[in-house]
Amino acid sequence: MNGIQLTPQDTIERGLALAAAEGADGCVVLVAETSSTNLRWANNTLTTNGAMRGSSVTVIATVGSGEGTAAGVIGRSSVTEDSLREIVSAAIATARAAGPAEDARPLVDGTVSDDWALEPEETTVGVYEKFAPSLGESLKRAELERRRLYGFANHEVVTLYVGSSTGLRLRQALPRGYVSSTGKNADLSHSAWVGTATRDFTDVDPLALDAELTRRLGWAKRTVSADAGRHPTILPPAAVADLMTYLFWQLDGRDAFEGQTVFSKPGGGTRIGDTVSPQPVNLHSDPALAGLEAFAFAVARSSGGSSSVFDNGLTLTATDWIRGGKLEHLMTSRRTAELIGVPTATPDIENYVLSVDGGAGSTDDLVAGLDSGLLVTCLWYIRMVDPQTLLLTGLTRDGVYLVENGEVTGAVNNFRFNESPVDLLSRFTTAGATVPSYSREWGDFFSRTATPPLLVPDFNMSSVSQAS
């Protein structure tokens, strides 16, 4: 067995050469090198940790031409010289045994990244050099002050290489980090939460996070019970991201076209061009957004409604999904763009910004302007109840607060909600400024979001949850 590990560039060049030699008509090879390091704590002590390095290689071989093209896709967590030969052969054999692919299109023409030849970037536990001692200090402080802290910090760097028989040689490295921290008072009767995304942990201060948890636990010194029903409710940017990320994932063009989502037009087709909110709401993605950088080219390890393995390497550009309240685009591959009758493909982009024209001020400013209502911290366990209206259910978590005369005056119980994020975009009465946000529900794998705080006059709290 030849166990020699190959560099990402060698894997791609050799893979493409092997595919050509074995008679494939086209080939794309994706190599992702990932390193990550994490710290996890509970009850004021470290519980687990880890430093992981991973790799994934995907070989997409195509045979035939035009509408008769078939694809074979094989993925592996790592390859050696010998196993690369096996998986290229397997990908070609799979393509030969398969029928023509509906999404077959010419492979994307070649672009070469300037940094193609560079090695993968990597993170190590050293990223926590300042964070870890400060975290240790916050855990000790919490122990002395009879609070309990529970949380998780994660940092990862993914370096992606994409090469194709049509000359693509793309490389991009992206860091992604986040910290999520829950605080409880001594008798565990109340909890609070803060979370933030970061690229490098230089901008995260565990003592400041603990101070915010302390402020929120202080609000819970007075507790009031509130009934289920429709309440004026302030959703901070994190809670808005909890709901809007779900909406973002419902933008699949094929599902909408085939009558399966809230973006389907009754009777057939999609709602592109329809007004989905009477308010000046914008939902936008752009791989180049500062601080929220995402992969600047399409990456598809399998084909689906809005993605196609044939589209790998397609340049991604700024895309308006909703502009001025009107649905402008749905997510499509080149194939599904044709299916639903739009001129160009707009594939998935791994970030989004929700903004409201004229939105200004912070969550605290929204609180200051509210006579009576609720302030939630974040939402959780969000699941689809009815795709026709995008009705979602879920719960408030780790802090719901009573707002009276512009101030937080106590903590109330948790609730189960049933709400549609599409409806909320019509019903909110005040929006703050859009800021980077970290979704409690989805942020661990989708953290590149920016959202405003919203005041919803009639948020549907369906029942009380006893959870505390």
Add this chain to the structure above:
Amino acid sequence: MPEVDASFLALPRHQLAAAALQRARDLGATFAEFRLERIRSESISLRDSVLESAKDDEDLGLAVRVIHDGTWGFAAGVALTEDEAVRVAEQAVNMAQVSRPINAETIELADEPVYDDVTWTSSYEIDPFTVSRADKVALLTDYSDRLLKADGVAHVSVHVATIHECKYYANTAGTSYTQQRVRIGPNITAHAVAEDRFDSMSTCAPPAGRGWEYMTGTGWNWDDELAQIPGWLAEKMAAPTVEAGVYDLVIDPTNLWLTIHESIGHATELDRALGYEANYAGTSFATTDKLGTLKYGSPVMHVTGDRTAEHGLSTVGYDDEGVAGQQWDLVKDGILVGYQVDRRMAKKNEDLLGTPRSNGCAYADSSGHIPIQRMANVSLQPAPDGPSTEELISQVKNGIYIVGDKSWSIDMQRYNFQFTGQRFYKITDGKLDGQLRDVAYQATTTDFWGSMEAVGGPQTYLLGGALNCGKAEPSQSGAVTHGCPSALFRSVRILNTTQEAGR
């Protein structure tokens, strides 16, 4: 019993383990364990009887976890060389050293007998990875066509995931094992689209610890279910909307398994009860001070945890800490009597639990992740001479019979839940009276299980389950089975989901 795949046995598992464990010992680790894991997976999707995507993946790597100066350290890598095994062991020790200042607890593990180079394989007939892609796609296309050609079906989606997992585990106490497990998860959904609304109907075939034979009729009657789906979907499209209120429910095992998963399975995980998941998956109302006294449900409620049920998704020979698979009680006669634990929690809570041994619930979803306490097969036991589903329905005057799972959600302490389903049949005077739509049931865990008046007999018992249960940070995916009979519940709150949406 199937044999362990020869290509896995050809990997230098003993040498890699020896190199890693020796390096960990040399660096002062008081305990170390090594895992070499290979997970093959295949995912096939069809839309409207056309292959949309087929992907064949393999994840292969090694991991080392150590206890060093009383602190855990974990690291993982992908190169299968002795140098890499040594490097990963060094990195695990380094991780323990870096973490030492923020660790306030000396880690100790519950004792477990030593198992020396043993082998275990799960129960299946046909390794899915030996069946050609073309044969699989042909079968799935046939199943899809049966629905697509039926009246009222606008679109059909098919997805089948198959997983083949091989693991080699070794620790410094002398235990080592080689284990192979196979599992499969199919879903076929028919969609209907009308002028004013749309809906769907999915197969109820649960994921199972079985091979490809499952897709051809062993353990599930595909012919019967596929023949009925178009009619069920048409009836649902024409069904009246439910009137919100309080109803008696008969819940089919195809739906009840998920309610068990969320409201009992997760609630009896000791790491949650102790707060380790407070920042992520949540805690549990079933705290340790209530062990032996909490009235979880009615006296007919008997819930077991096991890692031994044939075809169970959480079934193993040995867990990821080298503990043998076992079965034990979680709820007996309606009272909370047990938890799911790993070796560290078993040791730390020995007096509370009344036993010095772990019940074997440690699991990592791949070589790249740390083992944590994960769910056993948590199952509601049937009544030995209990009634059929029809007999349960006959005991209801005005109620709803719920079949198949769909939407699910529960709060962070496992009190308040809400579920929907595939089909809801009105029960009038003990008989089914046509489908209803827009139904969700909502309850608090102990109220709900307290309202369980009767459980069905063994003839109603079915193993349900999920391939994708999420827990821990970094997030890990787990596969787990829940067996249950049909059961009768009195006075449960039913919502109308259209009204909930403010329509």
